[in-house]
Amino acid sequence: xxxxxxxxxxxxxxxxxxxxxxxxxxxxxxxxxxxxxxxxxxxxxxxxxxxxxxxxxxxxxxxxxxxxxxxxxxxxxxxxxxxxxxxxxxxxxxxxxxxxxxxxxxxxxxxxxxxxxxxxxxxxxxxxxxxxxxxxxxxxxxxxxxxxxxxxxxxxxxxxxxxxxxxxxxxxxxxxxxxxxxxxxxxxxxx
Amino acid sequence: xxxxxxxxxxxxxxxxxxxxxxxxxxxxxxxxxxxxxxxxxxxxxxxxxxxxxxxxxxxxxxxxxxxxxxxxxxxxxxxxxxxxxxxxxxxxxxxxxxxxxxxxxxxxxxxxxxxxxxxxxxxxxxxxxxxxxxxxxxxxxxxxxxxxxxxxxxxxxxxxxxxxxxxxxxxxxxxxxxxxxxxxxxxxxxxxxxxxxxxxxxxxxxxxxxxxxxxxxxxxxxxxxxxxxxxxxxxxxxxxxxxxxxxxxxxxxxxxxxxxxxxxxxxxxxxxxxxxxxxxxxxxxxxxxxxxxxxxxxxxxxxxxxxxxxxxxxxxxxxxxxxxxxxxxxxxxxxxxxxxxxxxxxxxxxxxxxxxxxxxxxxxxxxxxxxxxxxxxxxxxxxxxxxxxxxxxxxxxxxxxxxxxxxxxxxxxxxxxxxxxxxxxxxxxxxxxxxxxxxxxxxxxxxxxxxxxxxxxxxxxxxxxxxxxxxxxxxxxxxxxxxxxxxxxxxxxxxxxxxxxxxxxxxxxxxxxxxxxxxxxxxxxxxxxxxxxxxxxxxxxxxxxxxxxxxxxxxxxxxxxxxxxxxxxxxxxxxxxxxxxxxxxxxxxxxxxxxxxxxxxxxxxxxxxxxxxxxxxxxxxxxxxxxxxxxxxxxxxxxxxxxxxxxxxxxxxxxx
Numbered sequence: 001x002x003x004x005x006x007x008x009x010x011x012x013x014x015x016x017x018x019x020x021x022x023x024x025x026x027x028x029x030x031x032x033x034x035x036x037x038x039x040x041x042x043x044x045x046x047x048x049x050x051x052x053x054x055x056x057x058x059x060x061x062x063x064x065x066x067x068x069x070x071x072x073x074x075x076x077x078x079x080x081x082x083x084x085x086x087x088x089x090x091x092x093x094x095x096x097x098x099x100x101x102x103x104x105x106x107x108x109x110x111x112x113x114x115x116x117x118x119x120x121x122x123x124x125x126x127x128x129x130x131x132x133x134x135x136x137x138x139x140x141x142x143x144x145x146x147x148x149x150x151x152x153x154x155x156x157x158x159x160x161x162x163x164x165x166x167x168x169x170x171x172x173x174x175x176x177x178x179x180x181x182x183x184x185x186x187x188x189x190x191x
Numbered sequence: 192x193x194x195x196x197x198x199x200x201x202x203x204x205x206x207x208x209x210x211x212x213x214x215x216x217x218x219x220x221x222x223x224x225x226x227x228x229x230x231x232x233x234x235x236x237x238x239x240x241x242x243x244x245x246x247x248x249x250x251x252x253x254x255x256x257x258x259x260x261x262x263x264x265x266x267x268x269x270x271x272x273x274x275x276x277x278x279x280x281x282x283x284x285x286x287x288x289x290x291x292x293x294x295x296x297x298x299x300x301x302x303x304x305x306x307x308x309x310x311x312x313x314x315x316x317x318x319x320x321x322x323x324x325x326x327x328x329x330x331x332x333x334x335x336x337x338x339x340x341x342x343x344x345x346x347x348x349x350x351x352x353x354x355x356x357x358x359x360x361x362x363x364x365x366x367x368x369x370x371x372x373x374x375x376x377x378x379x380x381x382x383x384x385x386x387x388x389x390x391x392x393x394x395x396x397x398x399x400x401x402x403x404x405x406x407x408x409x410x411x412x413x414x415x416x417x418x419x420x421x422x423x424x425x426x427x428x429x430x431x432x433x434x435x436x437x438x439x440x441x442x443x444x445x446x447x448x449x450x451x452x453x454x455x456x457x458x459x460x461x462x463x464x465x466x467x468x469x470x471x472x473x474x475x476x477x478x479x480x481x482x483x484x485x486x487x488x489x490x491x492x493x494x495x496x497x498x499x500x501x502x503x504x505x506x507x508x509x510x511x512x513x514x515x516x517x518x519x520x521x522x523x524x525x526x527x528x529x530x531x532x533x534x535x536x537x538x539x540x541x542x543x544x545x546x547x548x549x550x551x552x553x554x555x556x557x558x559x560x561x562x563x564x565x566x567x568x569x570x571x572x573x574x575x576x577x578x579x580x581x582x583x584x585x586x587x588x589x590x591x592x593x594x595x596x597x598x599x600x601x602x603x604x605x606x607x608x609x610x611x612x613x614x615x616x617x618x619x620x621x622x623x624x625x626x627x628x629x630x631x632x633x634x635x636x637x638x639x640x641x642x643x644x645x646x647x648x649x650x651x652x653x654x655x656x657x658x659x660x661x662x663x664x665x666x667x668x669x670x671x672x673x674x675x676x677x678x679x680x681x682x683x684x685x686x687x688x689x690x691x692x693x694x695x696x697x698x699x700x701x702x703x704x705x706x707x708x709x710x711x712x713x714x715x716x717x718x719x720x721x722x723x724x725x726x727x728x729x730x731x732x733x734x735x736x737x738x739x740x741x742x743x744x745x746x747x748x749x750x751x752x753x754x755x756x757x758x759x760x761x762x763x764x765x766x767x768x769x770x771x772x773x774x775x776x777x778x779x780x781x782x783x784x785x786x787x788x789x790x791x792x793x794x795x796x797x798x799x800x801x802x803x804x805x806x807x808x809x810x811x812x813x814x815x816x817x818x819x820x821x822x823x824x825x826x827x828x829x830x831x832x833x834x835x836x837x838x839x840x841x842x843x844x845x846x847x
Contacts, residue, residue: 028771044769045769045770048769048770049769049770052742052743052768052770056816056817056818129817129818129821130817
C-alpha cells in the first residue's frame with residue numbers, strides 16, 4: 001500500500017499524457033506532453049510549432065498555464081500522504097476507499113482534460129484565415145481524441161497515456177492488491 | 192488456312208523477339224554503360240546519397256555540395272563571390288567577408304577545396320578553399336555549410352598551389368602562381384629574373400575553433416608554384432610543391448617557360464621552419480591584408496587589416512627546402528596514403544615521375560646534390576626517383592589513390608583516366624572522359640584513408656554531352672565506379688561553374704552534425720529582436736533602424752510611417768521560427784540590394800534609401816506557409832521636410 005501511494009510521486013517527474021501530431025512534412029512529429037503541473041515540448045519548440053500550425057484555423061495558443069496546475073500537485077501530495085498513513089496505520093478496508101477515491105479523482109481529471117480539449121478544438125477565432133466546414137455545413141472542430149488516434153485534416157493525432165500514467169495505474173493496482181491481501185488475511189483470522 | 196495464319200503469327204512473334212533482343216544487345220555494345228549503371232547511381236526518392244562531394248565552382252567563386260553516386264546538387268555555398276539568393280555580400284552582416292586590401296572584391300576564382308584532417312583522416316569539421324585572383328583562403332563550416340572565415344594572402348598573386356591541409360590540420364598551405372616583386376614596387380617587367388620572388392604561406396589553424404593565422408611565409412625563387420600536397424605518415428612534416436617556369440620568363444610563357452627539360456618539385460620541411468621561427472631566424476615584413484571572420488552567435492562578420500607577416504629566406508635556413516628535378520612543367524604533386532611516393536605529373540612529359548620519400552631523405556643525408564638554385568640544394572634526379580609510369584597517356588595532371596595500392600591519374604590531352612599500380616608502375620586500365628579532364632577526386636583520396644569506391648572526373652570541356660544551351664554549355668563531371676579491377680563510367684552530371692577540384696567524404700561523417708536551425712536564445716546580433724513586443728523603429732538623425740520580426744505568416748511591424756526621403760533605412764529582421772527548414776525572406780521594392788534569406792533564429796540586415804514619396808511594399812520571398820502570399824507590409828515615405836511622427840503597428844495596434 002505504501003509503495004503504491006509513493007508511486008504517485010513519479011507524476012512530478014514524468015508526463016502522464018501525450019498528444020502527437022503526424023503529417024508528411026513533419027518527418028519528426030510534433031508532440032505535447034501533459035504533466036500534473038505543466039505542458040511541455042516532446043521535442044524542443046514543439047508547442048510553438050503546434051501553435052503556429054493551429055493559428056491558421058483559429059485555434060488559441062496552448063496556454064503556458066492552466067488553473068488546474070495550481071492544485072493538481074496538492075491533490076497528488078495529499079493522496080500520497082493519506083495513502084502512506086493508511087498503509088502504515090489503518091485497516092485494509094481503507095485501502096479500498098483510497099483506491100475508489102483515486103478512481104473518482106482520475107475520472108474527474110479525464111473529464112477536465114476532455115473539457116479543455118473540447119474548448120481548444122471548438123472555441124475558434126471567428127477571424128481565422130482558414131475555415132473548414134463539415135459536410136452538414138457546421139464549422140469543423142479540431143478537438144484531439146480523448147484517447148486513441150484520429151485524423152484531423154492533414155494531421156494524424158495520437159492521444160495516449162505516458163509513463164507517469166502507467167506508474168499511477170500501477171500504484172492504484174498495488175493498493176487494490178494490498179486490499180485483497182488484507183481481506184484474505186482477515187478472512188483467515190476469522191476462520 | 193487457319194493453321195497457316197497461326198504459323199505466320201508464331202513466326203512473326205519469334206522474329207519480333209529476336210529483333211528486340213538483338214537491338215538491346217546492340218545498344219549495350221555500342222554504349223559505354225552496362226545495363227545496371229542506372230540502378231547504381233539511382234537514389235530512391237527520400238533516400239540519401241552515400242557520399243558528400245564538395246566541388247569547387249572555379250570561376251564562379253563558389254563551392255557546391257553534391258551527393259554521390261546520384262550527382263544531385265544540394266547547395267551552392269557562396270565563398271568568394273556575392274550571391275543575391277542568399278544575400279551573401281549584399282547584407283550588412285556578410286559584406287565584411289569580401290573585404291581585401293584592394294577594397295570590396297565581389298568575385299574570385301575558387302579552385303582547390305580540401306577537408307580538415309586528424310591523424311591523416313578526414314574529420315568532417317571544415318572545408319578550406321583558395322581564391323586565386325585576389326589571393327585568399329576561406330574556411331567553411333561543415334555544421335552550417337557557411338563561409339566562416341576568409342584570410343587574404345600578402346606577397347602572393349594567383350594563389351594557386353593552395354589550400355591543402357597537413358595531417359592534423361596544423362597548417363593550410365598556400366603557394367603563389369605568379370612571382371612578383373616582394374615587397375611590391377614600381378620596376379621594369381623585363382627585370383623579372385632573380386628580382387621577383389614566390390611566397391609560400393603556412394596558415395596555422397586553431398585546433399578547436401579553426402581560426403586561421405599566417406604563421407610564416409617562405410620566400411622562394413621567382414618560379415611559378417602550381418600545386419601542392421603535404422606529406423603524410425612517414426613524410427608528415429613536409430609539403431611538396433610543383434614548380435614551372437623555372438626559366439623565369441616574364442612573357443609568352445607558353446613557349447618560354449616550357450624550355451627546361453626538368454622543373455622542380457620543392458620539398459619544404461615545415462617542422463624545420465618552426466624551429467627557425469623559434470630561433471628567431473625570420474624577418475618581420477610590413478604587409479597589409481584582410482582577415483574576415485563570421486561569428487555564428489552575432490550572425491555578423493568583421494574585417495580587420497593585418498599589418499605584418501613573418502618571412503623565412505631559404506638561403507639563410509639550411510635544410511628548409513630542397514628541389515627534386517621533375518620533367519616538364521609538373522602540375523599535380525600527389526602523395527600516396529603511406530606518404531612514401533610523391534607523384535609528379537609533368538604535364539608536357541611522356542611519363543609520370545614517382546619520387547620516393549625514403550630516397551629523398553637518403554639523398555639529403557648523402558648530400559647528393561646537383562648544384563643549387565638561389566641557395567636551395569637541387570637533389571640528383573636519379574637519387575630521388577623510384578619509378579616511372581611509361582607512356583600512360585598525354586598531359587598528366589593529377590593523381591589520387593584508392594587505398595588498395597592503386598593510383599588514378601587524369602590526362603588532359605588524351606582525355607582519359609588511367610589506373611596504375613604503385614610499386615610496379617604498370618597501367619591496369621584506362622577509360623575515356625568527355626572531355627579534357629582536369630582534376631579527379633576519390634572521397635578521402637588525398638588522405639591516409641581513401642574510400643575507394645567512386646571516382647569523380649572533372650572535365651574542362653563539355654561540347655555535345657548535353658542538350659545545348661547556346662554558345663555557353665553546361666560544365667560537367669563524371670562518376671566512375673572504381674571498386675572493381677576495371678573502372679566503369681556510371682554517370683555524367685552537370686555542375687555549377689567550372690568543376691575545378693573537389694573533396695569528398697562518407698555522408699555518415701557529416702549528416703548528423705548538420706545544424707537544423709539557430710537557437711533564438713543564442714542570437715547575439717546587436718539588432719536582434721527576439722519577440723514581437725520588442726519590435727520597434729528608432730530614428731538617429733537621417734538613419735532609421737527598423738527592428739522587425741518574421742514568423743508564419745506576418746512581419747511585425749508591417750505598417751511603418753514617418754520615413755522620409757533622404758533617410759537611410761536599416762531593416763534588421765529576425766526570424767522567430769524555431770523549426771527545421773522554415774526560412775523567411777524579405778525584399779523591398781526599389782532597394783538597391785538583394786533580398787534577405789533568413790534562417791530560423793537568425794538576424795540579417797539590408798539597407799534601403801527611399802528616393803520617392805509614396806507607400807512602398809515589402810514581402811516574404813521564401814514560400815514559407817499557406818499564407819505566404821499574405822506575408823507583406825507597407826512603408827509610408829513622406830517628403831524630407833514632413834513632420835509625420837514615426838509609428839509602427841501590426842493589425843492597427845502598437846506592438847509595445
